Amino acid sequence: MKILVCISNVPDTTTKITFTNDNTEFNTSGVQYIVNPYDEIALSRAIELTEGGKGTVTVINVGEAANDPTIRKALAIGADDAVRVNAVPRDAYFVAKQIAEYAKDKDFDLILTGRESIDYNGNQVAAMVGEFLDIPSVSIIKKLEIDGDVATIEREIEGGKEVLTVSGKFVASCAEGVAEPKIPNMRGIMSARTKPLNVVEAVSIEEVTKVTKYETPAPRGTVKLIAADQTEQLVSLLHSEAKVI
């Protein structure tokens, strides 16, 4: 089985998010980058599915050379090889097009992504790649089992889950539950240095979105403290002041 896993280079989850240049650009100063945590789940499942000579895992990232350490981390976790499409990842539409262009003649059986990147939170790339390649896509999956040509998937829905099957090639975006994220071991880290990381050029595609400005949430007022034995006061404030109950 040939699996392609799409990975995003994102700020570490502890990052305090600030902006520069009149709030038009993300302030990257001092920011540590990581493999998007959901993509790690996707990658870990791909490795489990191909372990023991049952297949290969390629990771793909759309980004500039500064992303290479993150890509090497994915190789250290256990991917066999990597591809970087050398371009600034403009938006999900652009990224998905690049991935679809790369994948279209490579005969991958399965393409996995994380459920969303923790920076732009799109959850767009998986379904867009599916559409560009005209194959099924399943978003936000919690379980993935493959038996021959048929995959059985659990997908999250409001207040429950849906169990579905899909035959043949497809794309899926993975959430918690699909796999435990693997941690690279020393051998993985050593071998990652010599695994292939191919760089390919981007194809051009029309611009459809443009982020013009960022805002941070408005700060809240000071907390109103209520004594621990005055819970009826809290109920009354929630009812008459906040008007939420």
Next chain:
Amino acid sequence: MSVLVYVEQAEGKFKKSVFEAVSYAKAIADQQSTHLTAISIGDVAETELKELGKYGASNVLNVSTEQLKTFVNQAYASVIASAAEKEGADIVVLSNSFSGKGLAPRIAVKLKAGLADGAVELPSNDGKFSVKKTAFSGKAFAITELTSANKVIALNPNAFGVKENATDATIENFTADIKQSDLGTVIKDIVRAADKVSLPDAELVVSAGRGLKGPENWGMIEELAGLLGAATACSKPVSDADWRPHSEHVGQTGISISPNLYIAIGISGAIQHLAGVSSSKVIVVINKDPEAPFFKVADYGIVGDAFEVVPKLIEALKAHKG
């Protein structure tokens, strides 16, 4: 030129988040001086379809094709995109629900449209069509201009509210050709916890963390949630320890929510957790540590032991409800 809204049904009914998407789409149609058409796929009774008129849909396309009775991502996206083309709709609106998140990107590619997902406000009316959407898992917002001719917007639940705008909706049957290759996924089973409020679109949420010491102590959390008609949620350490299911984990690597009321019990308020809940309208924090960072972003706080405060809060709520 018009606006098309996809109205997602669950067991033949529309949820509040759907009426919210219709209200939002109607406001966009008004901005653009055009009309709003809704498209429903699956088995929905005419009386339920008529409800959509209450929020401003003047025309409802009803797709009740046998093959599309249950959700098929690819085929649904094809039908919605072809309806947009036939209706001449250049703006498509959906709820940013689990299914909406699977549909919107495919529709956007079909229509060569820019997609703003997780929208929290109406688009700007300055000719630029800029949409404010959540980014960095709730730590920020990105003002995203949709520069393409066609546009797709997926609206976050609880962001806009339901607004009545009574119109008499005309209902017409709509059929679209479905390719066999669009029917690649087959639903085998749907499991819904009937007695629980769904977390992503809940208006009230009661959430608990490691301070509860163990899964056996969740009875009082569920009782409190039940009294309020709230959904239950938890912090990452709790779902990591399997005290609660992953679907309840809110925070940067779980789900982001924006309820009207978020009650956090025994959760210290790490930056990753705050990211997922900071757009809640009112936050109540109950924690025995007065230095817990969560108090800095709370509207109301009680410094105290959850095992003492929560039962008292339950009593006070029961008294309030009479």
